[in-house]
Amino acid sequence: MRHACARGPMEIAKKSDVLIGYAAAVGCPAESCEAGKAGVCQGCPGRELCLQQQGGVDEDQKYINVRMKAIKKKILVLSGKGGVGKSTVAACLGMALAKLNTKVGILDLDICGPSIPKLLAVEGQAVVNSQYGWTPLRSPHSEVKVMSVGCLLGESDSPVVWRGPRKSSLIKQFLKDTFWGRLDYLIFDTPPGTSDEHLTVVKMLLNVKPEGAILVTTPQDVALATIRKEISFCRKMSLNIIGIVGNMASYVCPCCKEESPIFTDDGGVQSLCNEYSIPFLGTVPLDPVTSIKHFLTGSGDVL
Amino acid sequence: MSEKEPQNILKGVQHVILILSGKGGVGKSTMTTQLALSLVQAGKTVGVLDVDLCGPSIPRMLNLENNDVHQCSEGWIPVYTDPSKKLGVMSIGFLLQNRDDAVIWRGPKKNAMIKQFLTDVVWGSLDYLLIDTPPGTSDEHITVVENVKNVNPDGAILVTTPQGVALSDVRKELSFCRKTGIPILGIVENMSGFVCPNCTECTNVFSTGGGESLAKLCSVPFLGRVPLDPRLTQCVEEGKSFAEVYHDTPAQKAMTDIVDKLLVQS
Numbered sequence: 001m002r003h004a005c006a007r008g009p010m011e012i013a014k015k016s017d018v019l020i021g022y023a024a025a026v027g028c029p030a031e032s033c034e035a036g037k038a039g040v041c042q043g044c045p046g047r048e049l050c051l052q053q054q055g056g057v058d059e060d061q062k063y064i065n066v067r068m069k070a071i072k073k074k075i076l077v078l079s080g081k082g083g084v085g086k087s088t089v090a091a092c093l094g095m096a097l098a099k100l101n102t103k104v105g106i107l108d109l110d111i112c113g114p115s116i117p118k119l120l121a122v123e124g125q126a127v128v129n130s131q132y133g134w135t136p137l138r139s140p141h142s143e144v145k146v147m148s149v150g151c152l153l154g155e156s157d158s159p160v161v162w163r164g165p166r167k168s169s170l171i172k173q174f175l176k177d178t179f180w181g182r183l184d185y186l187i188f189d190t191p192p193g194t195s196d197e198h199l200t201v202v203k204m205l206l207n208v209k210p211e212g213a214i215l216v217t218t219p220q221d222v223a224l225a226t227i228r229k230e231i232s233f234c235r236k237m238s239l240n241i242i243g244i245v246g247n248m249a250s251y252v253c254p255c256c257k258e259e260s261p262i263f264t265d266d267g268g269v270q271s272l273c274n275e276y277s278i279p280f281l282g283t284v285p286l287d288p289v290t291s292i293k294h295f296l297t298g299s300g301d302v303l
Numbered sequence: 304m305s306e307k308e309p310q311n312i313l314k315g316v317q318h319v320i321l322i323l324s325g326k327g328g329v330g331k332s333t334m335t336t337q338l339a340l341s342l343v344q345a346g347k348t349v350g351v352l353d354v355d356l357c358g359p360s361i362p363r364m365l366n367l368e369n370n371d372v373h374q375c376s377e378g379w380i381p382v383y384t385d386p387s388k389k390l391g392v393m394s395i396g397f398l399l400q401n402r403d404d405a406v407i408w409r410g411p412k413k414n415a416m417i418k419q420f421l422t423d424v425v426w427g428s429l430d431y432l433l434i435d436t437p438p439g440t441s442d443e444h445i446t447v448v449e450n451v452k453n454v455n456p457d458g459a460i461l462v463t464t465p466q467g468v469a470l471s472d473v474r475k476e477l478s479f480c481r482k483t484g485i486p487i488l489g490i491v492e493n494m495s496g497f498v499c500p501n502c503t504e505c506t507n508v509f510s511t512g513g514g515e516s517l518a519k520l521c522s523v524p525f526l527g528r529v530p531l532d533p534r535l536t537q538c539v540e541e542g543k544s545f546a547e548v549y550h551d552t553p554a555q556k557a558m559t560d561i562v563d564k565l566l567v568q569s
Contacts, residue, residue, distance in 0.1 A: 083328010164410025
């Protein structure tokens, strides 16, 4: 098929050449050991961050290590795809663990769309800056500790329109300055994607040996396609995958109690887990109140 | 290749529309693809630009995975759905070696890629260019808005689901549009109600009416309410137009109404 503009020969844009050549043209070695040090890094707003995170001396890392050492288990909740229920799963997991008489905290790393304050009923509470650092808020649900940019903004409709480096700085500040005290579990709720926030938190946490990541997906193919990328991200970053949760697997009709699939589900989540040899933590229908223990039973041993 | 600006490369495009949300998983990409297919059915030429670099869904939703991007002397040629070239698509999904490869880029690299999408893709003459965005208000959104402002976009369609957590993110997105001077074409409330196939009772999985209330509160047009229909998901996964395959369904009627409002507004 020829295009109207093609006065000359057309050729297929070689995928590797486009992305590698493009990357060379952009000059962003963020994922390599040259991050922050290459000539093209001069003037880049992310340079400081890259320099700190690429084997150079990061002043914040030692403070973060101290904070994190007081926490027994650190778990990230990831997805890649938005709207699959990461925050819901993170919140319910936190509350369920707290009910088992453990001390739990949730750090909401979604700076653009922080949902955790609403889910854990801490909206309207103010964050106090004590001599030990930022005091996390306490949820009325099982006393789960919460920190989120939503707590700092209140219920404002003002969006947080920040580019990557600024978001990364705030995340480092959350990790460094939040006074969690001793916790059994700290759960990190993340935004969708595989970008600045994820790179920053994983690089900061790898020094303190997190338990790993719980991946959340819904059954549709388009969500599973994105989860594959997330698995690829975790493996590239040497982050252990605790398991995968299949959320919104079906809907229980409150009238006739019949379970129907809202999204097409042909066992894709289980098959994906088998393919990648990742534990399948279970499915959660659209009725989280009765079903959250469903997947906890599967994850209880590994946690 | 000489320095290009979006206003030059997009001068053949009559209407530029952004599909935004703030919240993830509300159906932006689904709405974008179904709107595109419905506009084509209405006789328009349409382009879809997918600027979600981390989770590019558009190629899959239009059954275009594993296609190659061709280059000509003037730039990259969009991938067309069929020989009629009524619907062309550009996405990073076409540029990945392996569809499972993650794009793990920090902001500056994403910005440069998006700018290249806006300056190097040769769309030619289009009635509509729909720009599908990732959730949030970050690098991708700032870069797209900075670059399309000079081409006088028609505005943004905001997609939400009815529940509170989605609405609060969409309110932020509305503020973002107002601050950046992007006109708001209206709000679509997606996944609004589910008709149980067993007892045909319509229940509100995520409550209902929130999108319409928000539109009234913020004085923006309410474009319509699309219910949850598993057949819509099936069409999306098969790259088909739901409005074409399933007639006389509430979801199809809702999609048709939204397209009609869009055609009237433009």
